[in-house]
Every structure is written in C-alpha cells, then in structure tokens.
Amino acid sequence: MPEKLKSVLIANRGEIALRVVRACQELGIRSVVVYSEGDAGSLPVKLADQAICIGPAQVNQSYRNPQAIVGAALALGVDAIHPGYGFLSENADFAALCESEGLRFVGPASDVIRRMGDKIEATEIARRAGVPTVPGSLGAVTEFSEALSVARDVGFPLLIKASAGGGGRGMRVVETAETLEEDLTAIMAEAEVAFGDPSVYIERYLTDIRHIEVQVISDGETTLHLGERDCTAQRRNQKLIEESPSPVLTSEVREALAASAVALCREVGYRNAGTIEFVYDNIERAYYFIEMNTRIQVEHPVTEMVTGIDLIKLQLKIAGGEALTLTQEQIVVRGHAIECRINAEDPERGFAPNPGTIARFRAPGGFGVRIDTHIESGYTIPPFYDSMVGKLICWGADRDEAIERTLRALREMEIDGVTTTAAFHQEIVASERFRSGEFNTAFVADHLAARVSTPPVATLVAPGSKE
C-alpha cells in the first residue's frame, strides 16, 4: 500500500503547472516545478515551493525531455511526477520510465496509455465494452467484395479512406448507393497505384455532429463519471469554448453516454482521471466513441465548477494510493459552467499567434468567475510555446446566467499590450446561435465566413455597455 504523496514534481508550464501547484499547496504536498530558460520568472516558478531549471527553451530539451525531468525528480527525491496535459502526458514510454525509476506517475499505468493511444486498439476495446463506435469496417478491408458488403451495411453517406493514405489523400465521400461500386473501384485502384496497397477503411460519414466528452475518475476499483463536457465550439479542431452540461442531451442519452464511458474504463482497467471523447450525431441523436485522453484536460475546470469536485486533488490522492470515498450518488451537477480559452492570437489576422509583453493584466472578479492563468502585468509571452494565456470559467445557476456572466467577465477583463481572442469569444458567446445551444462543429467556421460580409461591430458591443 503506497503512502500519501509528500512531494510532486510538475513536468509542465503555464496555467496547468500553476493549477497543480495550487492543488499541491492545498493538500500540503511540496510542489516542485521544472522550467525551461524560456519560463524563468514565470508565475508557477514563483509560486511553487521549489523550481528547477531543466534546459533551454526548446521543448525537446526541456518539457519533452524525459531524462531531464526524471533526472530532476530523482535528484530532488520527489515521490511523483504530474505531467499536466500536452508534452509527455500521454507518452507511454515516459510513464514507463517513471515506473521503472520508482516514481509515481500521476496518471494511468503506462500500458493503458499505450493501448488507448493506439486508435485501432482503443476502438476494439470500446467495442468489447459495448460502447458504440462510428459504424464502419473493423480495421482495413482488402478485398473489393468484402468492402462492398461492409459499405452497404454502414449506410450513406459514407467515407472511404485508403489504409495507406493520410492527410486527406485517398479519401472519398460516397453520398448514395448508386455510385458506390464505381467509387469503391476507383479509390481502391488509385490506392493500389499510389501506395501499392488497395486496402481501405470504410465508415459512416457524419456531417452534423457535436463533440461531447465524459470526465471519469477511477482509483482502479471504483470508477465514477462526473458528467459530460460539450466542446462543439471549435475552430480548426481547436476547442474555443467548452461547457458543462451539454445544452442538447436528453437525460436518457446523458446516462447512456456516462455508462459507456465507465464501461470502457472498467474494460481497460483505468486508474486516475480520464476523458472519453465522443461524437454526437445531431441527426440520429446517437453518440460514437472517438478516443480516450488518458490525462487531465485543459477544460477540466467546467466539470469542477458544476460538481464542486477538485479533479487535480483527486488525481494526486489516487496517485498517493488513497481510495475514492465519493460515490456516484454524491456527484451532483449544479448549474452550468462555460470556459473560454483565451489565446494570444489575433482573430483579425487569421488567428496569428501574437507573443509579446502584457503591459497590464486585470482579472475579472466577482461571483461565479474563475480565472486559471499564469499571466500577470509585465509578463512576456515566450514565443516557444502555445498561445493560450489563460482560461476564463464562469458558473451560473443556469446556462443563460453562465452566458451573461461570461460576457460580463470578458468585457471586464483587461489584457493590455497583446491582442487576444477575448473579443472574439465575446462575439461567439453573444451570438444567437451559441445562445440557442443548437449548433454543430462547423458553427465557428460558419460564423467566421458570415462575418466577412457583415461588420462585427454590432455583436461586439453588449447591450448596456458603454464601450
């Protein structure tokens, strides 16, 4: 039986490093932050109990360097490593290295990371657990006759992808049964010529979908879910706004989704916090497993705000060998939470990243407003890392209140010196489409396309605002 953690090394930077520092301090765990030369003097470095420089700004020599991180952990004698998100957080070899060096990795076992990181294996595990997956072939199909029969079973529209293709090459959408044989013949022939391999994947082509994911937590024995997050407001597959609960699910679908997520975790022997991602088909009102993230996610705070449960603390407790004392009945969703990821990007110049010095930062405040950020007045955003400067999470007794509070807080927030996406978030959240809750993953792109012809001024100014 392992002992509770006394010290944790945080192998990350920015707001998530600070998030873990805060959880450690509230638990009385010594927090050690590793940092690159590009992050010297940053807020997590200042606020951690200890900080240690592990390399130059380049990520391959610092935050993505397993030897430097494990070396620092061993030299400082910490009990565990929290990987945050990104960087090495879903790197099975890194988790295995921690295990072999006797360091506890705050996450699942390395083999679980490996298995769930393999898309085909993860899909097979989901199917074994009875979790719906996107209808299609089970793996690659090499024979034309077999492909034809699978395609007919899957239904239309469907997507045919050359097994050896990628990056959009060797893909074709088939709209109706009439062209199926012709298209299938063509794509298999093309694939044979282009890649020397005619085999294809076939799956239902979904056109009107939402991205919905389920937060789970498990101590290896007890597996609980903490409701879903709806991350449908994306731009080029980058999440912009996340919320919990989803504005569209019926309680039947919500329960089925959660049960699927828990079943998948049990099937794979999952431990620690994790997220099961699904697509939700607005037309069929059905959901399909896409992948599992075997780590904490950027958007975990919306779940914390509606459940009142501190996910990072649970991660640390589980890594310290504590069993969950919560029961599923005790996890109650109250109200609604919305997160905006504020990026140092210029929406008027194609969302170009915009590093620089923040002359002045004034956080919004008051009831229901949470800010997770590593920026402060005078902070220089280094050009080496991603452009997210912070997350604004607003809670409301219902979705409408959460929306109004988000708009109020976005107006109130002051970030001088660097252009951010805050005004764009205001525009999106204030839009009729977002307010209605009825949209799909194309919403933000559609909004941007419509914006070219209509000046955005009217939507940028909130009613009653003087600015």
Added chain:
Amino acid sequence: MPEKLKSVLIANRGEIALRVVRACQELGIRSVVVYSEGDAGSLPVKLADQAICIGPAQVNQSYRNPQAIVGAALALGVDAIHPGYGFLSENADFAALCESEGLRFVGPASDVIRRMGDKIEATEIARRAGVPTVPGSLGAVTEFSEALSVARDVGFPLLIKASAGGGGRGMRVVETAETLEEDLTAIMAEAEVAFGDPSVYIERYLTDIRHIEVQVISDGETTLHLGERDCTAQRRNQKLIEESPSPVLTSEVREALAASAVALCREVGYRNAGTIEFVYDNIERAYYFIEMNTRIQVEHPVTEMVTGIDLIKLQLKIAGGEALTLTQEQIVVRGHAIECRINAEDPERGFAPNPGTIARFRAPGGFGVRIDTHIESGYTIPPFYDSMVGKLICWGADRDEAIERTLRALREMEIDGVTTTAAFHQEIVASERFRSGEFNTAFVADHLAARVSTPPVATLVAPGSKE
C-alpha cells in the same frame, strides 16, 4: 404591477458599487454609479455603464447626501436606487424620499427600515414573532421593587444598564444573587444623580458567545432563508472573517434559527434581502435575536458561494416587481465558504489605517477562489473612506478544504505598496483555534494578546511554503 428595472443608480462606492454594477450588467440593466471627487477614475466608475460626479470627497456632501443622489437619479431618469451597505442604506428618510420621488428603493419599505432600526421596537416585534431575545426586562424599569423581581427572573450573571446611560457609563455586571439588592440600589441611585433618571434595563449577561446571522430574502409574499453565516471572528466588534455554514450548530438549532428569522420577517412584512443577527450562547447552546440589518451585507458572498444564488440579482428582481420563483427546498447549501475582509491596515501598528498607492495588485486565482474588490495596480486608496480594500471568498467541499484554499489564496495574493491585513488573516485562519471551529467573540482579542509574548513567525509561515 411595476415593470422590471431598466436602469439602476448605485449610491455607493468601492467593492459593493462594483458588485452591483456586475449584477446589473448580467441582468441587462443599465448601471449608473455616483461618485465623489475622491473616487474619480475608480474601478466601479470605469466599469459602470455611466458614472456621475455628485460632490466632493466628504461623505456628507456626496455618498451621504440624499439630495445629491436623488437629484442625480431624477436628472438621469433611472428606475431605482441601490444603496449598497453603509452610507444611506439603512436611512429610513432616504428610502422615504426615494418613494416620494417615484424612485424604487432596492430594499424594504421605509417604515420597515424605521421600525427595525429602533432597537426597542425591533425587540418587541421579535418577541411578538416568537423569536427568542436576550432574557431581561421588557423596556426600562423605573421602580426598585419591579427591577428586583425582573432581575431575579432573568438569572445570573446579569447586566444592569441605566436607561439614560451609554458608552459604558452606568453599567454593572451582577455575578450572584447575594449582591443583587446592593448593586441595584447603587446603580439606580447613581443613575438618579448622574442622569436625573433612575430607570434601568436588566438583561442576562452573556460571556461566551458567537455571532450568527441568518440571510433572508422575501418578495413580500414568499419569505425564504439561505442558511446562516458565522461572524464570530471579530476584532473590536469589526468582523474579520465570516463563514457559512457555522461550524458549531446542530441541525436542530440551525433549523430553529432559520425559522425564527423567517417568522420575524413575516411579522414585520419584510421585502427584499435582509439579515437577522443573533448571539449564540456557547454555554446554553441557545440563540437570541439582537438586531436586523435591512440591507445587503458585506459578507453576503459566503451565502452566495454555498447556495449558488446571486443575492444582488434577487434584490434587483424583487425591486423590479418580480416574484421569487425559488422554493425553500431548492435552496441547498453545498460545501463551505470563508470570507476574509482585507483592510488597508497595519496589524503591527494597532491596525492603523494605511491609505496609499497600490503599486501592484495580483489577484489570486483558480478553483473556488472569488475576489470582490475595486483595487487594481496603480490604485490610490483615498483617505476619506473605510479601509476595506477587498474581500477574498474561498469555497471548499468542506470546511477544511475552504481553510486550505483560503490560506493558499492569501499567500498567492500580491498587494504591493500598502500594508494590509492579509498576513494577519493568514495567521488567524491557520491557527489551531480557528481550525477547530470552537471559539467565541473574544478569540481574536485573545489571539492578539497571546501574540505579544510569542513571536508570530511560526504561524505566519504555512507548512510547505517556501516563503
């Protein structure tokens, strides 16, 4: 049936003015802040939809000047006036002036303010409503024989106060029955000589008490309570730390307390938000009505944090004629919240007020942390008003988590250039006594007295902190 409010004039300053601005903006109500010359450029002035200067820095010519405020409200054509707390918030004449000018006052009717502002009448109303009051004489007693009989009924120790006395003059504590006649004779004779009036009040002398208050909200028809706040951590009758729920009440006492508060409101025909203050006798485990505050209170956020209910918005909705749609069953207390009132005072110099310029302010952030403040980097605290610079409210799933989060947030907060009570709050919240929950109104004074002999260093540094 009055219409919903479209615009509200906020007759206050500082954090509470900003609090009301935020609620207005989230409700789509136009907010107009009045300000004195001492507050030009302050955060509520900047963030309100409109601001208007009504006078010089002196409060009697600005925030306490009914004509200037009502004049501004009429000139700008607003629907209502929110008085905040302090200043004119419990001034019945001001409320009556608003009423006569056709402005809605965000609070109860002026006659209710007047009646509850009269301590003797308020006590009588409480008795009529069946609410326990401190055992003692019902009003002043003029005859010695009557006084003697009342004193014997009340029990010991008891307190005898000359009716015409005040400020500590003409008061005596009687410990036992043996000296009663002698003491009573003496104090009545003294009062006759000193004030020309021998009459006295007699009441039980309570030595081991807590300050516990109940938050109520009423639309005039439906009266609901939102649980209690425990404000026992005081220094010289100034509240330092408030929490909800109280760490000591049994569920029986909690329910009785709430029922008393609601009964009192119904008795007096109360409308809007209000607070019923009680003393809780640690020895007898009994509570007694002290007074009612017919306005929103500084510490209202702890109730908001545990109930999820925005009290200022309810105030504004009720003033706009909306009926409460909440039921008592829907008001559920989740977790625990603690508020620290951060004052610009120097605890090492007898809590001397300390105005000046805040060179840099960095708010603490993360899960469960709420900041209500009007300060920002570069803000100069004017010397004309009270020394509170902000409130830190931390929520936790239980009291222990709320305590740890409060300590973490206090450590994280940076206010440069001005000495505040933040470090002293840390010391109090980290103390064994506070953690235990078992203390009385003398706790802070006792702590300060003990501190003179023992250096505070050890308690200032939290475990695991590097500072």
Added chain:
Amino acid sequence: MPLNPPDIKELKAIIDWVNLSEDVRELTLKYGDVELFITRNEGTRGPAAAPVPTPAPVAQPVPAPPAPAALPAAAASAPEPPAAANTGGSSGDVSLAADEVLVRAPMVGTYYAAPKPGAPAFVEVGGRVEAGAVLCIVEVMKLMNNIEAPAAGVVTQILVENNQTVEYGQPMLVIRRDA
C-alpha cells in the same frame, strides 16, 4: 543661488507628484545643476490630460495649482475642479486666459439657460454680466438654484446645453473679467 542641490528623495517626490496628478503631461525642471524633463502618454489612464502647466522654467519646481476656479454664488461651491470624470466625459477641463474665470456646477442637477421654458436665456456668448447676475439655473429635486456671476465681465463660452444633466464640478460658463 539659494537652492540646495536636490537629493534623490526630492526628485522622487516631484516625480511622484507628477504621477499622482492626473493631468500633467510634460514637466521640465531645472533645479541647480539638475535638469529634469518628463512627458507622459496622452490618454492612458484617467481623464484627458490638461493643458500644459509648465510655466517659467526656473524657480517653480512644482507648478502652481490650477488657476482658481470661480466661486459660484449658489449655496454649495466647488472650489477644486473635480478630477475630470472618466465616463461622462462632460467635465473635461477648459483652457482659460489669465483674465477668464470658469463657472462650475456646484451640484449635480439639470441645467437651465432661461428662467422658464421659452423665455430668453439669462446670458449669451458675448453678453455682459454684472457680478451677482444670474447666469443659469441648476435644478435638483425641483429646487431651482440660481447660479450667479462671480465677477463682472463678458461671457466668452457657454459649455453646456439647455436641459442637460450636469455633474458636480462640471464647467458651465466662462466669463472674461473686466480689466
């Protein structure tokens, strides 16, 4: 020279003062052997910067306080100009010649140019007034406050409109004092 060389504290005090005064944009100081020159960003914080106070180069390390405002005759007086409102934008400062006096609103209320609707205005630009003549009315809660001329002279500017809400300290009129 009667001046002592300034020490760092004195310099800092001057600089602090510049920092606190919201309307100084440039400061030039020659002080013994010291020369100090400061400019500030226009329109950063706070109100629109006031006109340059920098007077005579030498001798005055700290500029004199702004020209004394006219004391309106009504009950309440507004001797100090309010640190201009950040929001209304209505009470910005006004540049005055040496012989001009500014009449500010002594209270928040509604400005009336004439004794009653339709009547001729009390004064017009270019008109002469005697000291004590009524310039306008500020109404607060149905109370009509006559605002009187602080000095005899000619009205050179009227800065507000009839029926407009004025805030405390808001500039209303300028009078050029008789020589």
Added chain:
Amino acid sequence: MPLNPPDIKELKAIIDWVNLSEDVRELTLKYGDVELFITRNEGTRGPAAAPVPTPAPVAQPVPAPPAPAALPAAAASAPEPPAAANTGGSSGDVSLAADEVLVRAPMVGTYYAAPKPGAPAFVEVGGRVEAGAVLCIVEVMKLMNNIEAPAAGVVTQILVENNQTVEYGQPMLVIRRDA
C-alpha cells in the same frame, strides 16, 4: 560643484520608478556628470522600460552583461546563462575577470567532485587543469557525465558542493585561463 555624482543605486531607483509609473513616456535627467534619457513605447504600460543610461565618465552605471560563459565539454551545452532562477537561488551570476571562464552545468543532475565516494576530488581551488581534463561529474539517472575543462588554466572558484543537485545552466567552477 556641490553635487555628488549619483551612484548606481540612485539611478536604479529612478529607473525603477519609471518602471512603476505606468504612464511616463520620456524622461531626461542631467544630474552632475550623468545624463539619463528614457523613452518608453507608447501603449506598453508596465515594466518594459528601455533604460538608456548614458554612459557618463563616472564608472559604469549598469553592470556589463556577464562575461561569456564557458562551453562545457559534455554533450549538452548551456551557451546562454539562464535568466536567474527566481526560486532555487542557486544559479545566480558570478563576476568574472576578463581571463576567467565559467563552467556551467549542462544538464540538471547531481554534482560529484570526485570519481567515487572517498576518492580525492578531480580538482581543487588553486589547482591547474589542462583543457579537456575532467573537472567533475554530473549524474542524471545513473548516467555519469564527465564535465571537462574548456581551457587550460587554474581553478579559481568551485561554486557547488559535492552531492549537490545542480540545475541546468548553474555555475559550477571558474577557471583562470592561461595567458
């Protein structure tokens, strides 16, 4: 001249002040022999002041940047000194003479002064080393990295203790290069 030349602390105090004052755009100061001129970018309020302390005759108002660091011989090199760690406090800068070279830790790890416990140290203060001689070991994950002398010379300082954890870029030894 009654003025004392200002010392670096005084100049720094002024620069600090400019950093704090959010709206100063230019500052010119002549003070004894010193001329100070500061401009700041418009709009970037905050600490990013670009101090241009005019190098006056009186010494160097701002210390020269640290002398170029020696390139350690081990695989990873740390050419840039890390912007001093705010916390560990272990990688502060070291003042070097012109003929001295600094050897920094090329990786995070544990510093060993000797090839094995109990053995004599590789080098001691005052000892001579040839270029390429092993100065110490930095262990990371049981991998022993020999740190070699970048130049021949005399060891003038050893800045770390045996068995101590060193962070990336931390100064470990100083060698005075042979003339």
